[in-house]
């Protein structure tokens with residue numbers, strides 16, 4: 001194959017509108033001196049999001065998706081000592097805010113079809129927590145991993161039966177649908193993220209989808225330091241500084257003009273991978289269930305590689321400590337003294353990552369299940385081991401609007417090249 005990309009093909013990069021609409025709104029913020037965490041762009045972005053989700057729900061724009069999870073839990077009355085059920089197979093932002101509140105995460109494993117919260121395990125967990133603690137968990141947090149919808153129908157049925165509010169973590173599932181409805185509109189709250197690598201971006205930011213104006217009001221109050229109506233600062237509750245900046249919201253308004261195009265492109269790239277990888281033995285794309293209710297945005301395309309497939313350089317995998325971490329450009333990373341942990345992707349997955357990185361392609365292992373993280377060593381877990389198995393064989397493939405047809409063909413060729421027949 002003669003095509004070689006000019007630059008590294010990253011997993012998912014921010015992609016602005018061709019016309020620079022984002023900059024027009026940002027300039028407006030400067031021109032009108034609305035350089036604060038409120039203003040016309042914040043209101044406009046919230047309106048756009050409201051229309052996008054269904055026109056009935058309310059939306060609060062926040063400084064991060066993590067902040068949205070945190071405030072949703074507060075609005076569900078999660079307090080220190082309470083238990084919250086959360087999908088184990090996720091990014092840490094789904095579960096960390098539970099611990100911010102002094103509450104305890106209870107992890108639930110995944111079903112093989114969607115890789116998301118297994119409804120059977122969910123019910124088992126609820127029953128067992130009630131039996132063991134005498135208390136009902138305060139909230140349930142399912143996660144649309146890589147954009148794939150969870151089984152909204154069964155999860156909502158179980159949650160409603162036990163009277164437990166659902167906080168949908170749709171941070172990766174912006175615009176994904178289940179049975180024609182956008183994710184985030186099934187539960188009491190729906191979390192969105194506009195971090196730089198998500199489906200649309202505000203550089204960093206998030207939002208919380210609320211069922212009604214009253215909930216929106218509560219969330220806004222906590223997001224703006226929980227102030228009482230006095231001419232001076234008076235506080236009867238602990239609040240947070242979590243509102244979105246009017247500058248960032250300007251980016252968001254511009255991004256909303258390309259949101260549908262982004263989603264369509266992610267789905268298109270997924271279909272191309274599925275087609276090109278279908279005859280590669282031992283490599284399997286993660287597809288959405290044949291059930292027509294599932295409509296994933298395919299934020300990241302993911303695949304698995306069988307343990308017995310031999311990848312070039314596999315004998316050297318995990319021999320050296322890596323100097324950077326996954327998502328390595330972000331922040332400070334603690335150095336480690338061992339190249340391995342007690343739960344990690346198979347050698348061929350690591351070898352594949354390194355081989356195709358040498359071809360200027362970024363891949364990443366699937367997210368390491370939270371119940372296997374040292375920081376959550378003591379948390380209860382209800383699992384059949386599905387997510388741990390996927391973590392050992394899974395990897396993520398580039399999928400953003402920057403990824404061209406030629407890129408996908410090149411990536412697939414490099415994967416084939418890496419495999420020793």
Ligand SMILES: *Cc1c(COP(=O)(O)O)cnc(C)c1O
Pocket residue numbers: 064065066067090091093094143169171172192193194195205206
């Ligand atoms: C990105 C993400 C979030 C929110 O992250 P922020 O970076 O704070 O916007 C929450 N949950 C999941 C599963 C995510 O991937």
